[in-house]
Amino acid sequence: MKKIAVDAMGGDHAPKAIVEGVNQALEAFSDIEIQLYGDENKIKPYLTATERVSIIHTDEKINSDDEPAKAVRRKKNASMVLAAKAVKEGQADAVLSAGNTGALLAAGIFVVGRIKGITRPGLLSTLPTTDGKGFDMLDLGANAESTAEHLHQYAVLGSFYAENVRGIARPRVGLLNNGTEETKGDPLRKETFALLSQEPSIHFIGNVEARDLMSGVADVVVTDGFTGNAVLKSIEGTAMGIMGQLKSAIEGGGWKAKIGYLFMKDSLRTMKKSLDYSDAGGAVLFGLNAPVVKAHGSSDAKAIFSTIRQVRLMLETQVVPKSVEKFSVVEETNE
């Protein structure tokens, strides 16, 4: 049985969307058990599942505008903190929250703990490509500053994730840079390029540009947390902007556009679905002793369901224990 600790109080639509997603997941997967952390009175009205689910009541929660590290330190009984503690103490195998990202990162690092040999865990997401296969990018912003050493670890971790969780043989790993030539970039990129070229455990394909990410130029894209965060948000913002433009074009285009839309509706839905982030699950703080997964703050029940499916897959494929093993070998070799 895979035990997943879920923060029922985090996210814009909590606890409703969280609990409804949990109901769906419990029905779909018979090998999971869910622990819901949060306000019992607010959770119960939405909980229809009766088996393999428990509520661990707490009044305290971390708000989206709380200062992350401080909140984790001070709000010892917050739903998110208790969920992380359950993992640390072996009562759960993984933790999921749609709440304050910074706080979840802090809870992950300080409560769940780093894999030995990993200096800085990175935030990893599977982002959409036009061919529907997607690519994994990290670090998406767990760290504002990175060294070449960190980027090297992200490359190994990302490749490991793509291979184990997404089932991609020999994932193509690219370094995000401002040009594809080997000599491109700042000292951080040049130093990282050299390290990745010499790393035998990954299939490094060289520098990749942000322009080509969506067309699937690589299976894993490595970058520092500041750039990763900016690129992720640029992709999101542009996709939202264009879909909004499309909507206004239809609404403001008179009767012709409206008739056209009726005919095109199915095709547009298919298109929207292929760009849908929520289907790909949440962002994994990868490099910790257990899966710690952040669902999007605006997650609906379906997105929570997808994220639980992703957590289940991480447990099923044992990607974390395998990473622990991998990095313990690296440590020994270095000693």
Added chain:
Amino acid sequence: MKKIAVDAMGGDHAPKAIVEGVNQALEAFSDIEIQLYGDENKIKPYLTATERVSIIHTDEKINSDDEPAKAVRRKKNASMVLAAKAVKEGQADAVLSAGNTGALLAAGIFVVGRIKGITRPGLLSTLPTTDGKGFDMLDLGANAESTAEHLHQYAVLGSFYAENVRGIARPRVGLLNNGTEETKGDPLRKETFALLSQEPSIHFIGNVEARDLMSGVADVVVTDGFTGNAVLKSIEGTAMGIMGQLKSAIEGGGWKAKIGYLFMKDSLRTMKKSLDYSDAGGAVLFGLNAPVVKAHGSSDAKAIFSTIRQVRLMLETQVVPKSVEKFSVVEETNE
């Protein structure tokens, strides 16, 4: 008369697209004179304009895969280099090229020269927003590394450009960061935030996130060249990807989608137009003694026309002499 030196040999569709854009611009604007640098035999077949235009023949040109700085140094008679020299020697007021970006940056800095007081010129473009007003972002990649001092200058330069060339009163200047709170970001952002907060000549609105750029959160967005380049290419890549998806949705959607498209065609065209970069002109290497403008490599005649219109506007509004004056005052104050 505004004299514009045009590199006729740079870009994917040179010299055809370049010369055709020049024809259109000469017809539209009676106060410009164009000097075309390049292979006379290849230029002539496309040149229909007969007045206010001259060809300065040269066999040499810089290729897109030439090593930029080296090419500018060695190919002394390349069309791009001769165009830049014309500006330096006072025979032209501005230079335009759709060729090798790195080489144009090098020619700009080493041949045209920096404004006194500007440490690092930045690459600035006007990018589309959903309300059609657009925003200016810099640095888009002229420099792989930046200091807070550089970012401070970009903010002043960008604000100056938006005010003078785009006619925006009190442009809202934002610092691209991984969150909107004042405390966000790496040391570079924090230091820059402090400098911009104390800069009296700009209207600083604080940190902005890449997610909100397209909805017009700021008129000017300041960032380092590495991040700027990644964000620009993410926006481009996502826009291209989604438009491609839309096309496949229509083509693969059977007869219903095709009928729908016939009805929606006008609305979709309006939408595509509002996202069209080429209409906004090229990227300005801003901080030099004259306008040095890079048209997109894939520019067609219309994009070249738009870029000449932009160069003309820069000359008309005297944004460069005004910048020179502004920064000479800064210099004196600092001494």
